[in-house]
Structures are given as C-alpha cells and as structure tokens.
Amino acid sequence: MSKQADRARQFFKDLKKGPVAPIYFVHGEETYLLDRAVEAIVEAAAPEGTNDFNLDTFQGRSASGDAIRSAAEMLPMMSKRRLVVVRDMQEIPLSELGQLEDYFANPSPTTCLILHARTAQKKIDGRSGIIKKLKKAAEVCEFKALYENEIPAFLERQAARRGMRLSRQVVQYLVDAVGTDMAELEQSLEKIDLYIGAAPEGGGRQVDIDEVQEIIAHTRVRTVFDLTDALGARNYQQALLIMERMLLDGQSALVISHMISRHFRIVARLQDPALRSANNSDAARAVGVSPFFLKDYQRHARTFAPDELASILRQMLEVDVALKSSPVPDRVILELLFARICMKALPQRA
Structure with a gap:
C-alpha cells in the first residue's frame, strides 16, 4: 500500500476517533474518495443527523466568499454544531476565497466548514497566500488517484x-x-x-x-484503444479528435497519458521472444491483461518496432513530468506527444 493510501486510511480513522475540527480541506483527483470523505466528516460532525437549520451547501462558481463566511459564523439552532459544505472549491476564484482569510485565522468553534476540491481537471495554486492559510488552519487530506x-x-x-x-x-x-x-x-x-x-x-x-x-460494457477501454489505434496508424488528426472527445467527457490529461503509457508498456513486453510462442492464456497472464483484450495488444506489438517503443516510453516519462509541473496547457503537451509518435520526421524532444 502506498503512503498516500496510508494517509487516506488514517484520515478516516481519525474522523471516527474525534474530535471534529472546525475546518476540513479535502482535495485531489479521486472523486470517489473525496465524496466518501465529505460524507464521513458530516457523519462525524452531526451524528444525530442534519437539518435545514444547521446545514448550508455551496457549489463552485456560484459561491461567494462573503456568503460562505456568513453561513459559517452563524450560531447553530437546537444543535451542537453547524455544517457548511463547499463543493468544487477549485471553481471559486482566489479573490473570493480571500474573503475567508479572517475566518481561517479565527474559525467558529460551533461550525464545521468542509471545503471540497476536485483537481483532476482544474488544479489549485498551492503557492497562493490564501491556500497556504487554508492549509494551515484546516485538517487537510489529499486523495490522489490510486496506482x-x-x-x-x-x-x-x-x-x-x-x-x-x-x-x-x-x-x-x-x-x-x-x-x-x-x-x-x-x-x-x-x-x-x-x-x-x-x-x-x-x-x-x-x-x-x-x-x-x-x-460490463467496456466503453473506456474501447476509447483508449481507439486512441492507440489512431496513434499506431500515424493518424495524427484522428488521435487529436479522440483526445478532444475524452477531455470533453471529463477525462483528465494525466489519466489519458497514463492509459497510453500502460498500453505501450504492455505492447513492449509482448515483443519478448518468449511470449511470441506462448499460448494466449500464458501471454495474458505474463503481461497482466485479460485474455479478452490480448489480441489488440498483440496487433500493436506487430505494428511498432522495438526502438520506436523504447522511444515512446522515454517520451511518456517526460510527458508525465510535464503534465504535473509544466505551465504549458495539458492539451498542448498531449498534442506534442501525438506529433512525435505519428510524425517520424519530427525531433524526439520538444
């Protein structure tokens, strides 16, 4: 188990033990765990249940800093604690969050303020002053996508x-x-x-x-195979169209990159001479895929030369770093990757 998974598990354990903190900031790429975290905080803060008098919920862009602060500063009515839940905080401008600066410094002891942010599509600038003050004031847990x-x-x-x-x-x-x-x-x-x-x-x-x-309809894997098929055919325009569709469907650029990288790692492993003569069950087990999908990987293993795959895998490492740290837009990074794969005449490094 990764350190990230250990921290997430410890977060849920601490919630059960108590005490409840006045501010929680839960953020990350894994929406399932984020939703579970909000539910667990609400349950810990209001074990008797919630009611309309003591629960305020705000959503993304429609939320204002003043309204959130006013709700958090109200006293609870016939209950021990008020709950204020702010979902999709990543959509709130930092100028609006700045209205909460004084509250972060002195939160109400009778309110539990929960700030939730999904960062797969839109990152939060951790260098900004207000985010630093939030992290200092809150119980924080980041929920990254699992490996x-x-x-x-x-x-x-x-x-x-x-x-x-x-x-x-x-x-x-x-x-x-x-x-x-x-x-x-x-x-x-x-x-x-x-x-x-x-x-x-x-x-x-x-x-x-x-x-x-x-x-189970395997729509996701069909989408990534559509993309890798386009890349294997050196069809740059088709690959761009599929990428655009995936991004519009809510898939993050980093996840798309990981899916492509995983695909080509499996393709490279299938070029091992020992696996070329193996039966389908043994080959699938060796590379860690379902036999149902093996033929697609084998087809791509016949399409790419070993040195091409080695080059692609080196580029995937560069793309992973760039998507996590570069100011260049994610879409541009993927477009450059596709160009390198589809157009051999281009240099291997940007």
Missing part, C-alpha cells in the same frame, strides 16, 4: 462487503474494461451485485468471468 496495482485490493474489499468473491481474472478484466476510476468501478460492482442476485444461504457469491463480460 493501478492498488486497484485489485480495492475491488476485492468492495466486493467482499457485498458478499461477492472475485477471481483474479475478473479483477483484471474490470481494470482493463472500466479503468482505475474508483467511482466507475464501484458502479460496476453494483451492476454485478444486482445481476447475480442474492447469495446462497450460508455462503458468499463467486463471480464468474462470463457473467462479468456480459454485464
């Missing part, structure tokens, strides 16, 4: 809570077909749960791969 090798444990835990057992093959299929977004994976488990019905008396339910393939 791919952490997803199987998540799936197994969530399935066990529903009384289901997932084979390794089922887990890998879900990762390939759905992706690593925890909310979408949870929705997939919900579909499987409803489909296979109640557990037999005295035991859990074993989930078979045939059932999962029937239930």
Whole structure:
C-alpha cells in the first residue's frame, strides 16, 4: 500500500476517533474518495443527523466568499454544531476565497466548514497566500488517484462487503474494461451485485468471468484503444479528435497519458521472444491483461518496432513530468506527444 493510501486510511480513522475540527480541506483527483470523505466528516460532525437549520451547501462558481463566511459564523439552532459544505472549491476564484482569510485565522468553534476540491481537471495554486492559510488552519487530506496495482485490493474489499468473491481474472478484466476510476468501478460492482442476485444461504457469491463480460460494457477501454489505434496508424488528426472527445467527457490529461503509457508498456513486453510462442492464456497472464483484450495488444506489438517503443516510453516519462509541473496547457503537451509518435520526421524532444 502506498503512503498516500496510508494517509487516506488514517484520515478516516481519525474522523471516527474525534474530535471534529472546525475546518476540513479535502482535495485531489479521486472523486470517489473525496465524496466518501465529505460524507464521513458530516457523519462525524452531526451524528444525530442534519437539518435545514444547521446545514448550508455551496457549489463552485456560484459561491461567494462573503456568503460562505456568513453561513459559517452563524450560531447553530437546537444543535451542537453547524455544517457548511463547499463543493468544487477549485471553481471559486482566489479573490473570493480571500474573503475567508479572517475566518481561517479565527474559525467558529460551533461550525464545521468542509471545503471540497476536485483537481483532476482544474488544479489549485498551492503557492497562493490564501491556500497556504487554508492549509494551515484546516485538517487537510489529499486523495490522489490510486496506482493501478492498488486497484485489485480495492475491488476485492468492495466486493467482499457485498458478499461477492472475485477471481483474479475478473479483477483484471474490470481494470482493463472500466479503468482505475474508483467511482466507475464501484458502479460496476453494483451492476454485478444486482445481476447475480442474492447469495446462497450460508455462503458468499463467486463471480464468474462470463457473467462479468456480459454485464460490463467496456466503453473506456474501447476509447483508449481507439486512441492507440489512431496513434499506431500515424493518424495524427484522428488521435487529436479522440483526445478532444475524452477531455470533453471529463477525462483528465494525466489519466489519458497514463492509459497510453500502460498500453505501450504492455505492447513492449509482448515483443519478448518468449511470449511470441506462448499460448494466449500464458501471454495474458505474463503481461497482466485479460485474455479478452490480448489480441489488440498483440496487433500493436506487430505494428511498432522495438526502438520506436523504447522511444515512446522515454517520451511518456517526460510527458508525465510535464503534465504535473509544466505551465504549458495539458492539451498542448498531449498534442506534442501525438506529433512525435505519428510524425517520424519530427525531433524526439520538444
């Protein structure tokens, strides 16, 4: 388990132990855990439940700093504590958040102010003075997207809570077909749960791969294969159109980059001479994909030369760093990557 996962788990444990802090700031790329964090804070701050008198909710751009501060400074009515929840804080201009500077320095002891920010699409400038003051005043937890090798444990835990057992093959299929977004994976488990019905008396339910393939539409992996197919065909314009569609659908540039990188790592591994003669089951197991998707990876392994794949993988490392730290727009970084892959005449480095 990563240090990030350890910190997230500790955050939820601390909430149960108490005491409740006057300000919480939860932010990050993983929307599923962010939503769970807000729910857990609300439950800890108002174990008796909430009511309209003592709960105010603000949303993104429509929220003003003055209105948030006024709500937080009000006294609770027939309750121990007021709750003020601000969702999508990343959409609030820093000038508006500046109206809360005095409140951060001296928060109301009878209010729990929860600030929630989804940063997959829009980052928050941690260098700004008001964000630094917020972090100093609040209990803070960042929920980054899980690494791919952490997803199987998540799936197994969530399935066990529903009384289901997932084979390794089922887990890998879900990762390939759905992706690593925890909310979408949870929705997939919900579909499987409803489909296979109640557990037999005295035991859990074993989930078979045939059932999962029937239930789960693999739209996400089809999208990334559309993109990698376009890149493999050196079709720059088509790759740009698919990328644009993915961004409009809410996919982050960093996630798109990770999906492309994972794809080409698998393609490179399939060029190992030992795997060329292996049967499909052994080859799929060796590279960690579902046999259902193996033929697509094998096709791309025949398309790219080994030195091309090595170059692409080096570029993917540069792109990962650039998306996390460069002031250049994410879309431009991806466009440059696609150009390097699709147009051999271009230099390998920007």
